[in-house]
Amino acid sequence: MKIDQTYNPTEVEAQWYDFWLKNGYFRADETSEKEPYTIVIPPPNVTGSLHMGHALFVTLQDLLIRWKRMDGFEALWLPGTDHAGIATQVMVERELAKEGTDRHELGREEFLKRVWAWKDEHGGTIIDQMKHMGASCDWERERFTLDEGLSKAVREAFVRLYEDGLIYRGERMVDWDVIGQTVLSDLEVDREEEMGKLWYLKYPLADGSGHIVVGTTRPETMFGDTAVAVHPDDPRYKDMIGKMIRLPLVDREIPIIADTVLPDPTKGSGAVKITPSHDPNDFECGIRHNLARIQVIDFHAKINENAPAEFVGLDRFDARKLVVQRFEELGLLDRIEDKPFTPGRSQRTGAIVEPLPMLQWFVKGEPLAKPAIEAVESGRTEIIPAVWKKTYDHFMYNIRDWCISRQLWWGHQIPAWYCDDCDHITVNRQDPTHCEGCKSANIRRDEDVLDTWFSSALWPFSTLGWPEKTVELDKFYPTQVLETGFDILFFWVARMMMMGTYFMDDVPFDKVFLHAMVRDAEGQKMSKTKGNVIDPLHMIYGAQSEDLDAELHAELLRQYPEGVDAQGADALRFTLAMYAAQGRDIKLEVKRIEGYRAFLNKLWNAARFGLMNLEGFEAPSYKTFTDVWTTEDSSKPFVPADLSIADQWILTRLNQTITEIQTELEEFRFNEVAQSLYRFVWNDLCDWYIELIKPALYDDTPEGAATRKAAQSTLLFTLESVLRLMHPITPFITEDIWQALPRAEDAPKSIMIAAFPHARPELEMTAAHDQMALLLDIISSIRAIRGETNVKPGVVIDEVFFVTEDVNKRAAIESGAAYIQRQAKSSTLTIISAADAAKLEGVATAMVQGIEIRIPLKGLINIEEELARLNKEISRVEADIAFVSRKLSNEKFVAKAPEEIIAKERAKIQAYENEHNALLASLAELKTLEASG
RNA sequence: GGGCGCAUAGCUCAGCGGGAGAGCGACGGCCUUACAAGCCGUUGGUCACAGGUUCAAAUCCUGUUGCGCCCACCA
Secondary structure (H helix, E strand, C coil), X not given: CCCCCCCCHHHHHHCHHHHHHHCCCCCCCCCCCCCEXXXXXXXXXCCCCCCHHHHHHHHHHHHHHHHHHHCCCEEEEECEEECCHHHHHHHHHHHHHHCCCCHHHHCHHHHHHHHHHHHHHHCHHHHHHHHHCCCCCCHHHCEECCCHHHHHHHHHHHHHHHHCCCEEEEEEEEEEECCCCEEECHHHEEECCEEEEEEEEEEEECCCCCEEEEEECCHHHHHHCCEEEECCCCCCCHHHCCCEEEECCCCEEEEEEECCCCCCCCCCCCEEEECCCCCHHHHHHHHHHCCCCCCCECCCCEECCCCCHHHCCCEHXXXXXXXXXXXXXXXXXXXXXXXXXXXXXXXXXXXXXEEEEEEEEEECCHHHHHHHHHHHHCCCCEEECCHHHHHHHHHHXXXXXXXXXXXXXXXXXXXXXXXXXXXXXXXXXXXXXXXCCCCCCCEEECCCEECHHHHHHCHHHHCCCCCCCCHHHHHHCCEEEEEEEHHXXXXXXXXXXXXXXXXXXXXXXXXXXEECCEECCCCCECCCCCCCCCCHHHHHHCEEHHHCCCCCCHHHHHHCCCEECCCHHHHHXXXXXXXXXXXXXXXXXXXXXXXXXXXXXXXXXXXXHHHHCCCCCCCCCCCCCHHHHHCCCCCCCCCCCCCCHHHHHHHHHHHHHHHHHHHHHXXXXXXXXXXXXXXXXXXXXXXXXXXXXXXXXXXCCHHHHHHHHHHHHHHHHHHHHHHHHHCCCCHHHHXXXXXXXXXXXXXXXXXXXXXXXXXXXXXXXXXXXXXXXXXXXXXXXXXXXXXXXXXXXXXXXXXXXXECCCHHHHHHHHHCHHHHHHHCCEEEEXXXXXXXXXXXXXXXXXXXXXXXXXXECCCCCCHHHHHHHHHHHHHHHHHHHHHHHHHHCCHHHHHHCCHHHHHHHHHHHHHHHHHHHHHHHHHHHHHHHHHCC
8 A cells, every 4th residue: 555656646636537437426316315415517518628617616516516425415416518509500600611601501400410410529528528627427417408308398498488478579679690690688798898989960951941960879870760859848959849851861851759768958969860770779769659660781780772872782880981971071970079889799709789670589587587586585595605696686676588589590499380371379399280370281480599598597407307397306406506607697597596486486506606707817817819728627637838829828838838737637626726715806827736736745745654654554443433424423432542642632633624624615615625724734734743743653662552553543544534624625636545545344435435524522632732732832932043043953952941830831841842852953851940040041032832941052052143033032022012001001991892802911911021021031141141252 | 877896915815893814935044764846944014095983993884096897778
């Protein structure tokens, strides 16, 4: 049982995933008696590949699942992928374009075959990559939003919502993606402010009595104007209401109408051109006044034949220029103002969307939102961090109907049939053969598919077999936690809440944990154009410079021209957990991943040290040793004999760490979990405990056998326990080491099915812990004197004196002398009285927990240095005294502060004064010594 | 236009009523038989600014400034 001399993450991580998989440890049993703990994965795009955002959610969700699995729950992490309508379709279309064809030439059926082929070829990539992260998903339950079962769920949901009047088809103003050739929902349109212009155009009155000026940001839409609206109370235009305008360029007459809703006398010229076909406001205004709708921009953003000949076929922005030019030529351009505005852009294609009135399918927002709001309000579902609740509420209270139809082929085709002979629409669970209204066989199915997010909204129950009443659904719904990024709070989380409460009559999850966004070290979003992408797989397996893309990874190459070393999935996971403080951007630095790999190397070496010193050590039976974690039963306490105070100290620290981690996990404070582990492993276990027990371990005499065995037991127990605590974050290295540790026959086969530690009262050995803590303080203090007075590390200090009247402390020093001697490189330790201390000449002094430490110099210590050190100490203590006495002399403080605070301050000042006196005495002696040469 | 968040050590961030913490960096010293991917020590901060509440404020309240994000039919 040995492990390699150096920690090689790639080697360590190679074998264990298959081992876990083969043993079926990831499988969740729906018939189990155990309490369920379910997380559904946020399904990544099926054609995507792993990025840092995925790496973060895999880390956090796997952490939760592995923890709960070890903790005795029936843990289900349900994986799957999303068909990602537009994204996937666009990729295949791009491929077709290279072949010089397109989907229309291919036809719907052939095209879909191509997409499925693409999916089959590339769809496994991201799943495979998640496995490299260590994801312990129940792969046997992997789902795909377009698979048979989920398609059935989508169909059922659509039909039911339609039957219940919550889905309707209607003509509404929608945002059209002129590149993607589909409508988009509000959420898929991004708005970013840019500088634009506001053109003031003169529209001549038909009777020749003058003109009216309208302001517009979109002059090219004027071909579709069907009115100009003014406010009835606007004195400037009162007399013009009812008059006709002769619309320039198109030579058509349109009325000036009075409208109280739209025109704002303080904005623009106060008169608004009305283009019902190309502006949402104008659309509404058109309905109010029964205005005609003339579409002048087509679906490819070109001017159509409703405009004068010279404009037909022009791109809308070219047309804009020409319109302005013609107006200027006609002397009808009043003026131009600069004006910032925010055009809507398609999130996917970047195209400036064109608002158009179209017949589309919608889901009603309000009735579905109500119970979802209620669920969060009542605390049934808790959103963490709580700040997001406001955002959720704001969205839900202002929810708008959701446009769910898309003019794509890749997706769930809408189950609606239109009749050519009557206007009946058939919506059915089964494909109909004829019209439900007139029985005609001339029916056509709606060509459109559903928004991808419609199927995602059903994910927490569709993946468990809904609409069938399955055992899985019964066991695992509602899920316990939804863990995802806040960027899809509206797209996904809110909609799952709505659909879950509607179809399942219960929320889809108890808790929603929203994590931060992973960005680069400067806080910039990772993107190809910025060249700041950090690929998780490069971090895990390393990347030679030639593996890196000059464009994509420009920043990384700048930092690491030679490429990066393999850091391992464990180091990446530990780093991401460490970064996962609530409600913040994650500014990922490669250096930090390297730092945590060093931490894992530290753990590795601690284990190696353990193994080297456990040779021949027989592990006690699992049932009586490490198995203490499986039970709260105190009849099975952990009681190795002959524990040293160092042993008791580390066990107490371990127990304290377990307590901390328990709370931190429960409260999703993953960064603190990682921090507690880091501190315990590095500072407590490695820096102190291992050093403290070396003499005991190296002692193979018969007299030392008992303490040696106690140290071995404690070391093994501590290592074994901390591996379990770390396993949810760093599964590979912990398994690898754990498998190498001595174990009894009856131990479990894998750490991942071992029990997660809970704090145990019998490990809280306070007296020994405090005694050891005192010794550690003393050691640190002597080391500090050595360091600051330039005593060479190799030099042994002959004599160290301790002054204290406290019997307990005297006993502690006496019994712990060996620790001090070794750790602080000192030989003779003597406890003396204050009177004898006064006789010492030329000593360095320090104060620890009321104990004076005095080290005679005798050429050992540099006097200059010691004087400097003393003076620094003295001014520090004087500042402390001043601070506390100021507080204590404040009458109000003494009158109003709680008793224990005051008592604490009194004790403090006492201690400071003692220290001060000792230091002053030492200073005086030192000066005498210096004077005498 | 409305809403939310953030300003703490050179850097990245914890802390969120009782005397400012970590990691990295910097500086000094060590190849001490687990680890130089290491060990020992040191340094480093008007906790953005201005008021207020309190015996006590980095922490609570108000305002200011600077960044960031979200929502909004934005002539």
